[in-house]
Amino acid sequence: MNETLLTVDGRPMLRIERRLAHPPEKVWRAVTEPAELSQWFPATVEMELEVGAKVSFDMGDGEGPSVDGTIVELDRPRVFAFTWVDDLLRWELRPHDDGCLLVFTHTFDDRFGAASFASGWRQCLDALDLVVAGQPVRHERPSAELHDSLVTAFGLDEGTVEATPDGWRLRFERQLTQPAESVWKLLVSDEADALAVGGAVPAGFTVADVRPGAVTAVERPTMLEYSWYVDGDDAPADTTGPSGAAGPVGVAEPSDVAGTVRWELTTGTGHGARLILSQTGSDGAAAARSRALAAWRSRIDRLAAQLRGMAD
Structure with a gap:
């Protein structure tokens, strides 16, 4: 074939x-x-x-x-x-x-x-x-x-970056092999009870190269959005959680916020949920953009592997 x-x-x-x-x-x-x-x-x-x-x-x-x-x-x-x-x-x-x-x-x-x-x-x-x-x-x-x-093989694991009036936006869209409820449960893990607007971001939704701020919006089990901020001269955070995800680190000061990260689980092909992950940033945070692009690709690959394991 x-x-x-x-x-x-x-x-x-x-x-x-x-x-x-x-x-x-x-x-x-x-x-x-x-x-x-x-x-x-x-x-x-x-x-x-x-x-x-x-x-x-x-x-x-x-x-x-x-x-x-x-x-x-x-x-x-x-x-x-x-x-x-x-x-x-x-x-x-x-x-x-x-x-x-x-x-x-x-x-x-x-x-x-x-x-x-x-x-x-x-x-x-x-x-x-x-x-x-x-x-x-x-x-x-x-x-x-x-x-x-x-x-x-088709290059569908690659992200894109586009310019916006306020800076830049990177975006990944990927068809997953499990329904939204299963994906959400895996991402939230044992932090489900604490998940709320204004609170810390569960580790499953983060990567070490993008320091999370506070949860800004949540719709269980299909959407989570949070602010992110730079650390020093765009230096990545050094606190990591399972599978290379950054652990919850509290809430960023408003002056530090560089943009938002948004996870969405939408209707896909019937194979499972469709993941749309986007991150926005200002021109001042451009140095973090390439690191974030690589980090999110790796994170989504790990998530896909975990979901394959659930199908076995």
Whole structure:
């Protein structure tokens, strides 16, 4: 299997190649006939096989929810493509030795969902191979280990920095493999009872290179925001907690506050919660920016590893 994340016409596109030991005509039936397609595709499908025809996807075995699409390309037995709401799915079958090469592309908008999509499609294409071979299919949850390896392969673990009228903002967005409640419990640990606006920040939400001030906003179990401040000439704090996190250090004086750190756990792809972590800073705290970018990337990687462990 070969997964690649591209950008085509401004949209993310996942491209997967797989060699199958079956001729194109045989694979074509599994890709285009609803009775076979529904065995390995992530929905039950109903359609008439012609360009412009409606495609109905039932995600609940006849009990909904359901969505629609349209067949947009059809070249028997070579190319088949249809929309799924706003996404575009396309299969191309190329003769190869005694079998064929399947080239599958999925064009979508949620770039940070790409690892979830890729791990899910790998599982679907494994099932496709079994269907064509006449073997039984077992549907299982995609591997958290595979998911996070694709996050790294696609560069989705990297943060961004942008200029703002007040200085700068760094931002990470990452699909996680556990729901928000589980992530929150892990981050708060045994400090849940003490968590309150104006109080100290639980160690799980911090890194040693960003000295926390006071909690400024909290919505359990989806959001925590706090102020941060510089220590001397942008020197990092030297008090650390578990997994490289800085321990609670009290409340910064207002004159020391350099910006805010905000953790948000939002709805993701269904694989788990979507983490959006941002930090703002003034131009006067620019020296801390690069350290923070590296520290947060490492912290989120450790968090992802802990969540993978919970799935075992």
